[in-house]
Every structure is written in structure tokens, then in C-alpha cells.
Amino acid sequence: MPPNTDNKGGGIAQIALTVLxxxxxxxxxxxxxxxxxxxxxxxxxxxxxxxxxxxxxRDSGGGKRSS
Structure with missing residues (x-):
């Protein structure tokens, strides 16, 4: 017995569900x-x-400046 492939009734509902x-x-x-x-x-x-x-x-290292 072949599978039932008649999807005319749920086509719009399936498209709407996919879009949603x-x-x-x-x-x-x-x-x-x-x-x-x-x-x-x-x-x-x-x-x-x-x-x-x-x-x-780093800059305020206790006043130890080299320049």
C-alpha cells in the first residue's frame, strides 16, 4: 500500500508554521x-x-624618575 502523500489540507498551515x-x-x-x-x-x-x-x-612609582 503506497504512503499517503496528500498534503493539500496542511500546506498553508505548514508554511505559516515555518515562517513563524x-x-x-x-x-x-x-x-x-x-x-x-x-x-x-x-x-x-x-x-x-x-x-x-x-x-x-605605574607613573606614580614613589617619585623615582630617571629623567
């Missing part, structure tokens, strides 16, 4: 990328602050 799944995946990916970019922004800001603080700490 693609839109949901896009929104989730957009949210994840947005969170990752926000975290990276704060990491870069913190690294810059630490670098400037390190420069000031």
Missing part, C-alpha cells in the same frame, strides 16, 4: 547577539579603565 519558526529564531538570535554586544561593551570599558589606572599606578 524562522521569525522566532531570528528574534531569539537578535536578542542573544544584543546581550552579547552589551556584555562586550562593558568588558571593553572596564579594560580601558583598568589600563588607565595601571598607567597612573
Amino acid at each position: 519558526a524562522v521569525v522566532a529564531a531570528f528574534l531569539v538570535l537578535r536578542f542573544v547577539v544584543g546581550v552579547a554586544m552589551a556584555i562586550m561593551k562593558w568588558i571593553i570599558i572596564a579594560a580601558g579603565v583598568l589600563f588607565v589606572a595601571w598607567l597612573f599606578m
Whole structure:
């Protein structure tokens, strides 16, 4: 007995479900990328602050200047 390949009734519903799944995946990916970019922004800001603080700490080494 051949398999039932009559999909006329669920064609539009399947297309709508596929479009909905693609839109949901896009929104989730957009949210994840947005969170990752926000975290990276704060990491870069913190690294810059630490670098400037390190420069000031290195520069104020008890008044020992060679020049």
C-alpha cells in the first residue's frame, strides 16, 4: 500500500508554521547577539579603565624618575 502523500489540507498551515519558526529564531538570535554586544561593551570599558589606572599606578612609582 503506497504512503499517503496528500498534503493539500496542511500546506498553508505548514508554511505559516515555518515562517513563524524562522521569525522566532531570528528574534531569539537578535536578542542573544544584543546581550552579547552589551556584555562586550562593558568588558571593553572596564579594560580601558583598568589600563588607565595601571598607567597612573605605574607613573606614580614613589617619585623615582630617571629623567
